[in-house]
Amino acid sequence: MTKMMPSLVMIAVTTALVGCNQSETQDPKVTINKNPYPSTYQVLPSTKTIIKNATVLTGTGEKLENADVIMIDGKINAVGENLTADGATIIDAQGKWVTPGIIDVHSHLGVYPSPNAESHNDGNEMTNPITAEVWAEHSVWPQDPGFNRARAGGVTTMQILPGSANLIGGRGVTLKNVPSESMQAMKFPDAPYGLKMACGENPKSLYGSRSELPMTRMGNMAGYRQAFIEATEYKRAWDKYEADYAAGKNAVAPKRDLTLDTLKGVLEGEILIHNHCYKAEEMVMMIDLGKEFNYHSGTFHHAIEAYKIADTLAENGNCAAMWPDWWGFKLEAYDMVLENVAIVDAVKNSCAVVHSDSPVTIQRLNQESAKIMHNANASGFNYTEEQAISWITVNAAKSLGIADKTGSLSVGKNADVVIWNVNPFSVYAKAEQVFIDGAKVFDHQDTRYQAQSDFLLGQE
Amino acid sequence: MKKMTKSLLALSLASTLLGTSGLALADSFAITNATVHTATEQGVIQNAVVVVKDGVITSVVPATAGITYDVDNIIDAQGGIVTPGFIGSMNILGLVEVNAVTDSSDAWDKKADITFDPSFGYNPKASSIAFTRKGGITRNVVTSSGGEDIHSGQTFLVDLTGDWDSVKATSTGVFVSLGANHEGSRATSIQQLITQLEKGQKSLAKVSKDKKAKEDAPEPEAADEIVKSILSGEKPLIVSVDRASDILAILKLKQRFNVNLVLVGAADAVLISEQIAKANVPVIIDAMRNLPESFDSLHNDLSNAGKLHAAGVKVILSNMGDSHNIYNLRYSAGNAVANGMDYNAAIAALTVNVADTFNIDSGSIMVGKPADIVIWNGDPFEFSSHVVKMYIDGKEQSTQSRHDKLRERYTTPSDMPRGYTK
Numbered sequence: 001m002t003k004m005m006p007s008l009v010m011i012a013v014t015t016a017l018v019g020c021n022q023s024e025t026q027d028p029k030v031t032i033n034k035n036p037y038p039s040t041y042q043v044l045p046s047t048k049t050i051i052k053n054a055t056v057l058t059g060t061g062e063k064l065e066n067a068d069v070i071m072i073d074g075k076i077n078a079v080g081e082n083l084t085a086d087g088a089t090i091i092d093a094q095g096k097w098v099t100p101g102i103i104d105v106h107s108h109l110g111v112y113p114s115p116n117a118e119s120h121n122d123g124n125e126m127t128n129p130i131t132a133e134v135w136a137e138h139s140v141w142p143q144d145p146g147f148n149r150a151r152a153g154g155v156t157t158m159q160i161l162p163g164s165a166n167l168i169g170g171r172g173v174t175l176k177n178v179p180s181e182s183m184q185a186m187k188f189p190d191a192p193y194g195l196k197m198a199c200g201e202n203p204k205s206l207y208g209s210r211s212e213l214p215m216t217r218m219g220n221m222a223g224y225r226q227a228f229i230e231a232t233e234y235k236r237a238w239d240k241y242e243a244d245y246a247a248g249k250n251a252v253a254p255k256r257d258l259t260l261d262t263l264k265g266v267l268e269g270e271i272l273i274h275n276h277c278y279k280a281e282e283m284v285m286m287i288d289l290g291k292e293f294n295y296h297s298g299t300f301h302h303a304i305e306a307y308k309i310a311d312t313l314a315e316n317g318n319c320a321a322m323w324p325d326w327w328g329f330k331l332e333a334y335d336m337v338l339e340n341v342a343i344v345d346a347v348k349n350s351c352a353v354v355h356s357d358s359p360v361t362i363q364r365l366n367q368e369s370a371k372i373m374h375n376a377n378a379s380g381f382n383y384t385e386e387q388a389i390s391w392i393t394v395n396a397a398k399s400l401g402i403a404d405k406t407g408s409l410s411v412g413k414n415a416d417v418v419i420w421n422v423n424p425f426s427v428y429a430k431a432e433q434v435f436i437d438g439a440k441v442f443d444h445q446d447t448r449y450q451a452q453s454d455f456l457l458g459q460e
Numbered sequence: 461m462k463k464m465t466k467s468l469l470a471l472s473l474a475s476t477l478l479g480t481s482g483l484a485l486a487d488s489f490a491i492t493n494a495t496v497h498t499a500t501e502q503g504v505i506q507n508a509v510v511v512v513k514d515g516v517i518t519s520v521v522p523a524t525a526g527i528t529y530d531v532d533n534i535i536d537a538q539g540g541i542v543t544p545g546f547i548g549s550m551n552i553l554g555l556v557e558v559n560a561v562t563d564s565s566d567a568w569d570k571k572a573d574i575t576f577d578p579s580f581g582y583n584p585k586a587s588s589i590a591f592t593r594k595g596g597i598t599r600n601v602v603t604s605s606g607g608e609d610i611h612s613g614q615t616f617l618v619d620l621t622g623d624w625d626s627v628k629a630t631s632t633g634v635f636v637s638l639g640a641n642h643e644g645s646r647a648t649s650i651q652q653l654i655t656q657l658e659k660g661q662k663s664l665a666k667v668s669k670d671k672k673a674k675e676d677a678p679e680p681e682a683a684d685e686i687v688k689s690i691l692s693g694e695k696p697l698i699v700s701v702d703r704a705s706d707i708l709a710i711l712k713l714k715q716r717f718n719v720n721l722v723l724v725g726a727a728d729a730v731l732i733s734e735q736i737a738k739a740n741v742p743v744i745i746d747a748m749r750n751l752p753e754s755f756d757s758l759h760n761d762l763s764n765a766g767k768l769h770a771a772g773v774k775v776i777l778s779n780m781g782d783s784h785n786i787y788n789l790r791y792s793a794g795n796a797v798a799n800g801m802d803y804n805a806a807i808a809a810l811t812v813n814v815a816d817t818f819n820i821d822s823g824s825i826m827v828g829k830p831a832d833i834v835i836w837n838g839d840p841f842e843f844s845s846h847v848v849k850m851y852i853d854g855k856e857q858s859t860q861s862r863h864d865k866l867r868e869r870y871t872t873p874s875d876m877p878r879g880y881t882k
Binding site for chain 1: 557558749751753783784788795797798841843845867878
């Protein structure tokens with residue numbers, strides 16, 4: 001410790017000098033690049049297009065019969081009856097249905113890709129209960145054949161998340177579902193980052209088995225709180241640096257910490273919480289945790305017990321992302337009801353989302369929603385297709401913080417569009433054509449628009 | 461066909477409207493006004509009447525046939541669809557309450573071998589069983605998840621009544637898992653099976669040649685007895701394997717040992733569908749697999765079920781290994797149809813093909829069969845359809861489970877805490 005003394009004195013002296021000499025030259029300001037792996041996404045070749053005479057589910061709660069959709073320069077230009085667009089490519093969609101592009105808020109495509117192999121297990125950094133420093137985007141293998149399969153199911157946007165082994169598992173990234181050689185070229189421009197957190201059994205059983213914290217649910221809570229205490233101090237230090245520098249002082253920037261950079265982003269509202277959390281009592285505590293540290297508790301994923309606290313979720317502005325029917329694999333997944341999404345959605349100001357967490361069901365989120373709608377209606381609810389489509393479009397976009405850009409067929413939004421052969425809530429429905437930013441990225445009838453992964457090319 | 465005696469008038473007097481009766485005992489009844497998928501050579505019968513007495517189907521005819529019958533109840537299907545109860549297979553239903561709660565999970569055992577009989581671990585009150593009935597599933601071929609050996613033990617048959625006596629047959633087949641080997645070479649696994657069958661064959665030959673040897677022979681081990689039952693064709697040898705080269709190796713085994721072979725998984729079977737059809741080997745597949753999950757399954761595709769059927773292979777659809785969401789089986793069939801499978805073949809893949817393969821007396825709507833029947837309000841493969849009524853051995857079954865209780869608790873208005881709502 002004695003060695004520290006002279007430098008401490010030096011700092012004190014420096015501070016004193018700065019304090020009484022406003023004209024002293026400042027060192028270059030230290031700023032953190034918040035976007036070091038920026039999107040290089042380019043819209044695929046597109047033409048002005050009009051889809052004619054379809055049954056259109058707008059994503060905003062409307063169902064339009066015999067309606068047209070015009071896409072120009074990558075945006076929704078108009079939706080309505082008897083529209084015309086000079087020089088546009090015309091798609092006759094008589095008898096077909098049109099919806100916004102499907103959005104999955106919870107995917108591990110690219111980080112747990114196919115084929116499943118040790119070499120590909122890049123989704124869970126299971127070395128510490130707090131790994132806010134890792135970013136899922138750095139694990140994404142763009143050649144995962146699952147991306148192509150998901151596109152054939154109408155998925156245009158998805159959030160790739162780290163796994164749920166850790167209390168704080170790292171950043172998620174929102175991607176556009178276009179074939180690419182790099183992650184950056186899939187990255188959804190200007191989408192906020194997500195932060196994966198996990199309640200319950202996964203973190204406590206993994207670290208508990210190593211006799212480390214957390215071993216219990218109270219250990220889980222202690223772990224999040226400790227992390228956000230540190231993040232709060234870190235933010236305070238940076239805020240002070242910013243303020244001092246702005247005041248003309250030659251302030252010393254705090255030592256950079258990759259883990260706390262991310263948590264600071266949460267505290268500043270730039271990074272949205274995506275919290276794997278099954279149980280009612282845990283979700284309610286996570287809402288309070290957000291209040292304790294002054295950040296919003298975001299979206300609860302796998303929220304199997306969301307129906308027990310639907311009012312609380314709506315009051316606090318939390319989205320709940322849910323499966324239709326997964327249950328029984330863990331005790332925290334025991335109290336499933338088939339009407340979970342329907343009960344959550346029935347509350348005013350709610351945000352009910354249907355997610356996959358699966359390379360299989362991401363291909364059929366329309367069917368997952370159909371199961372919910374019809375099961376709920378058999379139990380006395382009265383959901384329609386125009387309402388149910390919101391679970392996998394506009395509500396999902398809201399959860400990801402991109403509802404101003406995609407998720408509905410509103411004029412001016414990105415032309416992310418799916419044409420279905422029949423009602424997408426039928427088991428026989430197939431996405432026939434898929435558009436991202438007005439560019440055709442999949443065509444059921446045309447192999448030129450059926451991308452294939454490098455991995456599958458030439459396999460016998 | 462047995463001629464019915466009483467008049468149609470008596471019938472209509474006894475008529476009960478759909479949905480108004482409680483859970484019926486094994487009374488006699490007739491289902492009228494139904495489109496019946498018989499899963500027999502009779503095919504689909506429009507506006508049919510199905511008569512059930514003492515739990516057995518006694519008549520299946522079009523209403524236009526003008527037969528008369530004397531029954532306790534008339535069930536008007538109101539133009540709905542009637543199918544045989546669907547039959548699940550190769551899953552672990554009833555062996556698990558919660559997978560991660562190891563005390564409630566009895567599907568897996570490290571020491572599982574050819575003698576492992578998981579039926580001793582079956583719980584007819586597992587909460588997943590009532591839930592599975594929502595999918596119109598009336599019977600199920602249960603298997604284990606195995607252990608460290610190539611053998612996962614023996615399959616058994618249950619009905620889905622949830623009654624204490626719902627295990628209907630044990631040791632109905634022998635389940636072996638081959639192919640990709642995490643710890644070593646897949647070759648060793650196939651060699652182990654061959655050696656076992658060779659040993660069994662030699663021992664059988666010796667016994668039949670030498671009567672004295674038979675008398676002197678020590679009591680055979682349980683494992684040897686099971687191998688013999690495979691070699692005699694009494695029990696199917698059910699082999700889980702994905703890669704086409706492995707499937708071909710197993711087809712050779714069938715030829716050599718004349719075993720009653722059933723393939724499970726069979727991701728890349730589509731590459732060699734002609735050989736499989738020629739060998740007359742049924743294939744149990746999960747119609748929803750369409751990712752190259754491993755180098756053994758590069759040709760997984762939603763069209764595979766339809767392609768195998770078209771090539772002449774007897775196809776069974778299954779959600780292999782599942783414990784809780786087997787009710788989704790009918791949606792798998794719908795997806796198979798959406799991707800090219802013949803509709804009636806898909807019905808057969810959930811019913812008569814399973815029954816034929818596993819020697820189950822069920823799976824078709826025909827005279828003499830147990831009345832395992834489901835009435836649907838529409839296409840059973842569609843999300844918009846649900847079970848209106850279902851019967852196992854002619855007894856009506858509920859499709860309610862604790863999930864419905866939970867939903868009711870949380871959707872019933874109350875000033876008191878939910879815990880008081882029961």
